[in-house]
Amino acid sequence: MKKEGIIAAGWTFLALCIGIFLIARESGSNVQSIYYGRLPEFHLIDAQGNNFNYNDIIGKIWVVQFSNDPSADFPEIPSGVGALTILTNSTQINNINNKSKIVHSDKMSIFQLGIEGFHLTEKLLEEGDSIPFILVDRTGNIRGYYQPDKEKDIEKMSRDIDSLLQFS
Numbered sequence: 807m808k809k810e811g812i813i814a815a816g817w818t819f820l821a822l823c824i825g826i827f828l829i830a831r832e833s834g835s836n837v838q839s840i841y842y843g844r845l846p847e848f849h850l851i852d853a854q855g856n857n858f859n860y861n862d863i864i865g866k867i868w869v870v871q872f873s874n875d876p877s878a879d880f881p882e883i884p885s886g887v888g889a890l891t892i893l894t895n896s897t898q899i900n901n902i903n904n905k906s907k908i909v910h911s912d913k914m915s916i917f918q919l920g921i922e923g924f925h926l927t928e929k930l931l932e933e934g935d936s937i938p939f940i941l942v943d944r945t946g947n948i949r950g951y952y953q954p955d956k957e958k959d960i961e962k963m964s965r966d967i968d969s970l971l972q973f974s
Contacts, residue, residue, distance in 0.1 A: 840949050840950060841948070843948050844945075844948075845924070845946045846922065846923045850892065850910060850919075851909060853908050853909075858907070860946065863888075863942060863946055864946055866944060867942065867943055867944055868941075869887060869888070870890045870941075870942060871891050871906070872926065872937045873892070873894065873937065874895045881963070881964075883964075883967060884967060887967055887971070889906035890909065891908045892910070892919070892920070893910040894913070894931050894934055895913065925948070936953060936954070936955060939954055939959075940952075944970075949970065
């Protein structure tokens with residue numbers, strides 16, 4: 807076989823392997839190997855005026871959303887998984903959305919937590935539209951970001967939650 811034929815066969819094999827990897831990655835959940843960072847210490851206030859902080863996150867899987875609206879929609883999540891809405895522009899809240907725990911603080915603290923802790927952009931927090939859901943594991947590690955308006959992302963989040971529940 808000529809040198810060019812061997813090289814072409816090698817590239818074809820490599821492309822095939824990459825394709826299989828990408829298909830397997832999309833269909834399965836490898837959330838245990840994904841790590842976007844660890845949450846820092848934080849202190850927020852819930853709708854009843856109680857403190858909610860980093861220690862309340864530890865020991866439970868959480869789906870977190872930053873929102874301007876305390877009644878924002880939240881996806882269905884399994885029991886045993888916490889749902890947390892962090893308000894970006896309000897200190898006067900009512901627990902309208904009983905699907906999630908709603909917390910707040912002053913705008914500067916929320917933006918600092920969003921940017922430094924959850925790795926969101928200031929522009930995204932300001933606009934308040936299409937802020938992704940954020941999956942946090944039992945040890946306070948961020949494991950995924952999921953666009954709320956994309957069904958494929960919500961399905962992947964569901965698979966990732968199941969994987970975390972199974973293996974953690």
